[in-house]
Amino acid sequence: MRREVYLVTQNKGKLQEIKNIFAPFSISVKSIYEICDIGKVEEKGESYAENALLKAKAGFAKTGEISLGEDSGLEVDYLHGAPGLYSARFGGENASSEDKISLLLQLLQGVPREKRTARFVCVVALVWSGGEEIFTGVCEGYLAEEPRGDGGFGYDPIFIFPGEDKTFAQLGSEFKNRYSHRSRAFCQCAEFLVREVFH
Amino acid sequence: MRREVYLVTQNKGKLQEIKNIFAPFSISVKSIYEICDIGKVEEKGESYAENALLKAKAGFAKTGEISLGEDSGLEVDYLHGAPGLYSARFGGENASSEDKISLLLQLLQGVPREKRTARFVCVVALVWSGGEEIFTGVCEGYLAEEPRGDGGFGYDPIFIFPGEDKTFAQLGSEFKNRYSHRSRAFCQCAEFLVREVFH
Numbered sequence: 001m002r003r004e005v006y007l008v009t010q011n012k013g014k015l016q017e018i019k020n021i022f023a024p025f026s027i028s029v030k031s032i033y034e035i036c037d038i039g040k041v042e043e044k045g046e047s048y049a050e051n052a053l054l055k056a057k058a059g060f061a062k063t064g065e066i067s068l069g070e071d072s073g074l075e076v077d078y079l080h081g082a083p084g085l086y087s088a089r090f091g092g093e094n095a096s097s098e099d100k101i102s103l104l105l106q107l108l109q110g111v112p113r114e115k116r117t118a119r120f121v122c123v124v125a126l127v128w129s130g131g132e133e134i135f136t137g138v139c140e141g142y143l144a145e146e147p148r149g150d151g152g153f154g155y156d157p158i159f160i161f162p163g164e165d166k167t168f169a170q171l172g173s174e175f176k177n178r179y180s181h182r183s184r185a186f187c188q189c190a191e192f193l194v195r196e197v198f199h
Numbered sequence: 200m201r202r203e204v205y206l207v208t209q210n211k212g213k214l215q216e217i218k219n220i221f222a223p224f225s226i227s228v229k230s231i232y233e234i235c236d237i238g239k240v241e242e243k244g245e246s247y248a249e250n251a252l253l254k255a256k257a258g259f260a261k262t263g264e265i266s267l268g269e270d271s272g273l274e275v276d277y278l279h280g281a282p283g284l285y286s287a288r289f290g291g292e293n294a295s296s297e298d299k300i301s302l303l304l305q306l307l308q309g310v311p312r313e314k315r316t317a318r319f320v321c322v323v324a325l326v327w328s329g330g331e332e333i334f335t336g337v338c339e340g341y342l343a344e345e346p347r348g349d350g351g352f353g354y355d356p357i358f359i360f361p362g363e364d365k366t367f368a369q370l371g372s373e374f375k376n377r378y379s380h381r382s383r384a385f386c387q388c389a390e391f392l393v394r395e396v397f398h
Contacts, residue, residue, distance in 0.1 A: 082306050092298050107281050
């Protein structure tokens, strides 16, 4: 069986990350937008899983291919879990990553290390002819006082991985692909695909 | 003595509000920008009072006229007092009032009434040939679930005045000029001017 899956995303940073995570499993990943234009799938669900499923279902419905949808967020304890589900839209639809980061840092200005705890959460939905599955990955850390490093994307420059005391943007993609929330969710997904789907 | 003061602001909504508050005291208010261009005074202070003083001092230094500077903010308890000092810049320099409001509502989504408490704070600095004074006004309330009313400006459409259960934007300018944080600070200032300066 062709070991190929389609990710429902228009985010190139995410696509590349997941290509790299799936490579050791000999699974190739393409953006669904390479084979058809399913338009923008609105993230109108009330949970990461709902949003991820909305995307994967839209992809599968349109193509019949093994489809993956992903939703993720950064949950800041000091902000009661915000931006969470709204991480991508935080600060407005047109806010850049820099805008989002400076807004978050502003809200946490003067807040000491022990209250800056946060976690990245990633949920992957897999939809294929055999059914649907959900995989969740979490990565605990805390927020930097200012952006550091130029790898990664999104909130990576302010998310500190505690064991290393460096941000994801400083630690680089190889590290991130091993320990990140996204890696944890997609590795579970890859193992499931190998075990249950590609046989 | 000529009962005239100069407000260091480029915000027309604020200017009009303060003209109305000062009218019963027979004090006329003009924007300092009507008589000279002092440029934009950066709000780089670490308190409302510091920002208000920066403005009033800049106005007095340039014109020798009785100068008023004002700084105000909305302090949301659930957000540990944010946006507070950053209320005007919340969501980025170019964010509109609508942007700021939707960002705040997003951060408070699903938060029940009893945890939506907030206060408007206004600090006025008066600088004249006789010295300088600071006046503070506070108005307690809580945040609406969605914007209501079309009066006022800034955060008025989501700030509910508890006794009335209506937003400042619904209650209108006459009500606001009697009970708002700004009214409280500027009325103290007007009384001081009448008592100590215009005699």
